[in-house]
Amino acid sequence: MTTEEPDTAGAPDSGAGYDETVDVLVVGSGGGGLSAALKADADGLEVLIVEKGAKYGGSTALSGGGIWVPNAPAQRRAGVELNPDEVVAYLKTITGGLVTEQRLRMYVEKAPEMMAFLEERSDWMQFIWKPGYADYYPELEGGSGQGSTINVPPMDTRALGPEENELLEPLALAPKGIWLGPMDLRLFYQVRQNWRGKAVLLKLIWRMVRARIFGDRIVTIGQSLIARLRLALKERNIRLWLDAPMHMLLTDPDGRVTGAVVERDGAQLRIEARRGVILATGGFERDMDRRRAELPEVATDWSFGNPLNVGDGIRAGEKVGAATDLMDESWWFPAVQWPDGRMQFMLNERMMPAQFIVNGAGERFINEAAPYMDFGHAMIEGQRAGTVHIPCWLITDERSWHRYVICGHLPIPKVPFAPVPTGGKVPRTWLESGVVVEAGSWDELAAKIDVPAGTLKATAERFGELARKGHDDDFGRGDSVYDNYYGDPTLPNPNLYPIGKPPYYAFRIVLGDLGTSGGLRTDEYARVLRADDTVIDGLYATGNASAAVMGRSYAGAGATIGPAMTFGYVAAQHCAQREPSETETIESTGGNR
Numbered sequence: 001m002t003t004e005e006p007d008t009a010g011a012p013d014s015g016a017g018y019d020e021t022v023d024v025l026v027v028g029s030g031g032g033g034l035s036a037a038l039k040a041d042a043d044g045l046e047v048l049i050v051e052k053g054a055k056y057g058g059s060t061a062l063s064g065g066g067i068w069v070p071n072a073p074a075q076r077r078a079g080v081e082l083n084p085d086e087v088v089a090y091l092k093t094i095t096g097g098l099v100t101e102q103r104l105r106m107y108v109e110k111a112p113e114m115m116a117f118l119e120e121r122s123d124w125m126q127f128i129w130k131p132g133y134a135d136y137y138p139e140l141e142g143g144s145g146q147g148s149t150i151n152v153p154p155m156d157t158r159a160l161g162p163e164e165n166e167l168l169e170p171l172a173l174a175p176k177g178i179w180l181g182p183m184d185l186r187l188f189y190q191v192r193q194n195w196r197g198k199a200v201l202l203k204l205i206w207r208m209v210r211a212r213i214f215g216d217r218i219v220t221i222g223q224s225l226i227a228r229l230r231l232a233l234k235e236r237n238i239r240l241w242l243d244a245p246m247h248m249l250l251t252d253p254d255g256r257v258t259g260a261v262v263e264r265d266g267a268q269l270r271i272e273a274r275r276g277v278i279l280a281t282g283g284f285e286r287d288m289d290r291r292r293a294e295l296p297e298v299a300t301d302w303s304f305g306n307p308l309n310v311g312d313g314i315r316a317g318e319k320v321g322a323a324t325d326l327m328d329e330s331w332w333f334p335a336v337q338w339p340d341g342r343m344q345f346m347l348n349e350r351m352m353p354a355q356f357i358v359n360g361a362g363e364r365f366i367n368e369a370a371p372y373m374d375f376g377h378a379m380i381e382g383q384r385a386g387t388v389h390i391p392c393w394l395i396t397d398e399r400s401w402h403r404y405v406i407c408g409h410l411p412i413p414k415v416p417f418a419p420v421p422t423g424g425k426v427p428r429t430w431l432e433s434g435v436v437v438e439a440g441s442w443d444e445l446a447a448k449i450d451v452p453a454g455t456l457k458a459t460a461e462r463f464g465e466l467a468r469k470g471h472d473d474d475f476g477r478g479d480s481v482y483d484n485y486y487g488d489p490t491l492p493n494p495n496l497y498p499i500g501k502p503p504y505y506a507f508r509i510v511l512g513d514l515g516t517s518g519g520l521r522t523d524e525y526a527r528v529l530r531a532d533d534t535v536i537d538g539l540y541a542t543g544n545a546s547a548a549v550m551g552r553s554y555a556g557a558g559a560t561i562g563p564a565m566t567f568g569y570v571a572a573q574h575c576a577q578r579e580p581s582e583t584e585t586i587e588s589t590g591g592n593r
């Protein structure tokens, strides 16, 4: 038995015995890790999950909780069935040859199986379909206008008992009692457009009152997903160690991974994993040194991801010979960053009709409503080409401020002590922060955001022409049903309307991300690969610890959690189907190309 060089002082010498033996060691307690653990347990394997943090859930707990699963059981219950070959064709198109067909096919085949398994395994695992939230390229062959995004229902965390306080919470917690179900959000954005939007507002007020009277502690989206997975683990007595970072992998003389060194209560424990180690450690979004080295254009930490995700699993894999791929890639998400560091998505704002986004030259550069990955790529490419695109500026007018939800501001008359900004005026603190700029003319705005005034005016005029005509001939904004989703349904083109009278407002957009998406190369069984495509026996990776099955694209909402859970499931299934500690001649079809 040999070990890799220890990362930490005090790591045990090679050759020592084991402190603990399990069949499968799952590293990380996000969606990928917990799904893997449930499957391994169901297949009769002894499982241990180790989590570095004091709380479980990782980025998955912080997330929107969308899970992209074409042909999910919930879809089938609604009578919708997609042709798997067409879904594979869709994925082939958007991944542009970066990912093997075997991996894509495995995903399309196993994602619904994974979900059916979870539903069957525990009553906590309920999934609902969100019809109408289109795939991100619904017009491509195999894309779906109805979408394949699945969510879990909200739940009350009191059901977790003692584990309630260990559930990872988002950094910016919603005010007590305020929660939006997966179906509420779109209507919420339409609060000024229709009565159903206003009804959501009333629902929110009622929920706040309820929470105060009855002590409800409802969580939704990502937190609900993780809480439910946690409860399912509990039913099966699957062990989860918190505050237990994995420091390195253990290998035998043939290079087979036999376990890992895990720190617990100050001790370095050698854990044997007879069937395999599944790395579900998330990405390296919080390792800014590595990120700068991989992609110099993004030198600032603008990630929404779990603060503990610094790529431990990826590094541990590399040390035992694994290859990596897509390391310059992330799940990009244009965002606003407030002076206290808080990040805020720019999603529905980019679909709002009377707005356009300019680069440092004062020009539009993309369909503003484009999927967030595409928007991020356009920012990076533009920056590389020599024009400032990071940041860029979303420009809108007072009329929009009074009609649409922007950065969480509710366009309703001022409500004293409201938990979110309300009222007709842009909050003074926003203007003082420099993140939002107000101006009485195009010249003034151009000077304040440092773009050429003549070009900005020309861009505004051109945008006005296109908006009056109702078609964006330049970038096709509003042509896709995806664009329309958060647009204004009362307009002929939900995504286009001319900018009106000043004051104008500009919002500073930076290149946020939901996490990195490059990582260890894996094959269709989630087995980790070397550069020559041979398999590192005993080692699996899923989620953001692995190079994305989505390549550099994003199929639809949930396209990161879907694969994390699916390949966690696939890895566990593979562990169950192989002999313990077997040495096999391994042929692989390769991972990402």
Ligand SMILES: Cc1cc2nc3c(=O)[nH]c(=O)nc-3n(C[C@H](O)[C@H](O)[C@H](O)COP(=O)(O)OP(=O)(O)OC[C@H]3O[C@@H](n4cnc5c(N)ncnc54)[C@H](O)[C@@H]3O)c2cc1C
Pocket (backbone or CB within 6 Å): 027, 028, 029, 030, 031, 032, 033, 050, 051, 052, 053, 056, 057, 058, 059, 060, 061, 062, 063, 064, 065, 066, 067, 068, 244, 245, 246, 247, 280, 281, 282, 283, 304, 305, 306, 308, 309, 310, 311, 312, 313, 331, 513, 514, 515, 542, 543, 544, 545, 557, 558, 559, 560, 561, 562, 564
């Ligand atoms: C605000 C936000 C919204 C998002 N919305 C969506 C969405 O709706 N749909 C979607 O598909 N994606 C979404 N994402 C992205 C998605 O959350 C992640 O891509 C996904 O959850 C990654 O899952 P994972 O299991 O790979 O990693 P994670 O969920 O991050 O879990 C990794 C875990 O491993 C632990 N870990 C790390 N190193 C070690 C170590 N050495 N030892 C032990 N444990 C370790 C971490 O602490 C963490 O708990 C969102 C992300 C954010 C931040």
